[in-house]
Amino acid sequence: MSNGWNQNFDPEIFLARHWQRKPLLIRSALENFHPPLDRHELAGLALEQGVESRIIEHRDGLWQLHHGPFSEQDFQRDFPWSLLVQAVDHHIPEVAALRQLFSFLPQWRMDDVMVSYAVDGGSVGPHYDNYDVFLLQGEGERLWKLGQFCDVTSTLLPHDELRILDTFECEQEYLLGPGDMLYVPPGVAHWGIAQGECTTFSVGFRAPRINDMVSRWVDQLLEQLDSDQFYSDAGQAPVTRPGEIRPRDLDRALAQLQAALDQDAGNHWFGELVTEPRYEPSWDNDDLAEARALLADGATFVELSPAAKLCWQQEPEGIAVFANGESLEFAQGVRPVLITLCDSWRLQGDTLSGVMLDPDSAALLNYLLESGCIYVE
Numbered sequence: 001m002s003n004g005w006n007q008n009f010d011p012e013i014f015l016a017r018h019w020q021r022k023p024l025l026i027r028s029a030l031e032n033f034h035p036p037l038d039r040h041e042l043a044g045l046a047l048e049q050g051v052e053s054r055i056i057e058h059r060d061g062l063w064q065l066h067h068g069p070f071s072e073q074d075f076q077r078d079f080p081w082s083l084l085v086q087a088v089d090h091h092i093p094e095v096a097a098l099r100q101l102f103s104f105l106p107q108w109r110m111d112d113v114m115v116s117y118a119v120d121g122g123s124v125g126p127h128y129d130n131y132d133v134f135l136l137q138g139e140g141e142r143l144w145k146l147g148q149f150c151d152v153t154s155t156l157l158p159h160d161e162l163r164i165l166d167t168f169e170c171e172q173e174y175l176l177g178p179g180d181m182l183y184v185p186p187g188v189a190h191w192g193i194a195q196g197e198c199t200t201f202s203v204g205f206r207a208p209r210i211n212d213m214v215s216r217w218v219d220q221l222l223e224q225l226d227s228d229q230f231y232s233d234a235g236q237a238p239v240t241r242p243g244e245i246r247p248r249d250l251d252r253a254l255a256q257l258q259a260a261l262d263q264d265a266g267n268h269w270f271g272e273l274v275t276e277p278r279y280e281p282s283w284d285n286d287d288l289a290e291a292r293a294l295l296a297d298g299a300t301f302v303e304l305s306p307a308a309k310l311c312w313q314q315e316p317e318g319i320a321v322f323a324n325g326e327s328l329e330f331a332q333g334v335r336p337v338l339i340t341l342c343d344s345w346r347l348q349g350d351t352l353s354g355v356m357l358d359p360d361s362a363a364l365l366n367y368l369l370e371s372g373c374i375y376v377e
């Protein structure tokens with residue numbers, strides 16, 4: 001593993017010039033880099049049930065997609081192919097540790113870490129993504145080509161599931177070796193072709209769709225609105241064309257709607273949306289009871305589970321905590337615990353015993369345990 005960024009990367013400059021704007025190549029991005037997972041371990045994960053994996057193969061000019069879990073024979077192919085395994089950070093702590101490199105960005109923006117393996121010439125084809133991605137080269141080399149800016153109007157090849165661009169206008173290309181990293185903002189066409197066998201770690205960032213934000217916000221508002229309030233039109237003049245909806249009727253409706261929208265919908269909908277897990281965590285009731293008992297009796301440590309989607313926000317009266325898509329308000333006193341947990345992912349020893357003596361913080365840890373955000377040892 002690496003112990004952090006090399007000195008040639010400056011988060012402040014990166015955020016000011018590149019983030020969401022333009023690509024950046026960072027040669028030898030990490031100090032003492034060793035890929036946190038090798039291709040055999042990756043292939044092993046793709047054999048497992050409950051791990052999302054895909055193979056993309058380029059065969060006779062056609063792009064083919066196969067879904068995992070796979071068997072060993074699936075890795076014997078005559079055409080260039082690539083294996084992609086989603087959320088590898090949920091399974092391999094060394095891969096989860098890569099996420100700590102990005103502590104200069106809000107944690108709720110981060111998605112899961114995808115890892116790919118490709119044979120010589122293997123690729124997923126020219127495409128664009130709607131999210132920011134840091135492509136860290138693991139083993140071997142990959143030639144990355146960067147192309148035009150794309151959006152919904154860009155033409156894609158006909159395919160039910162794959163979103164491969166019909167045309168790719170190559171503007172730059174870079175050969176990446178182990179430890180090199182390429183940042184690609186949303187919308188920029190990119191195409192990575194393995195030069196010999198290679199692995200690539202993709203740290204993706206999610207941005208909520210405006211559509212989804214509107215829908216969550218409205219849902220929250222609807223929960224608060226009195227369903228016994230109705231459109232009102234007291235004091236109107238007699239109508240002359242009874243079949244008509246007049247502009248004044250519409251204006252009245254819009255004004256009443258605006259008044260309803262102007263009510264405070266609260267803001268938990270946002271944290272709940274951005275912490276929604278891709279894979280629902282599940283607790284066996286006995287395991288949960290055992291974990292609770294261990295926490296109460298003096299655990300050695302609690303740690304953020306690699307799949308945890310956890311964030312918090314300051315409220316006038318306390319702290320709203322968002323854990324795997326749910327939210328709950330806690331007293332102000334839990335703030336230091338949340339800061340430590342989100343920073344170092346762990347509470348142990350005297351710190352943990354001290355935390356458990358405070359009823360609010362103990363309640364917080366129980367809540368995080370129940371929501372699948374932490375585990376106890």
Ligand code: SIN
Nearest residue numbers: 116124133192200202
């Ligand atoms: C890959 O690792 O082959 C593809 C990653 C990407 O283009 O986002």
Ligand code: CO
Nearest residue numbers: 127128129190
């Ligand atoms: Co991509």
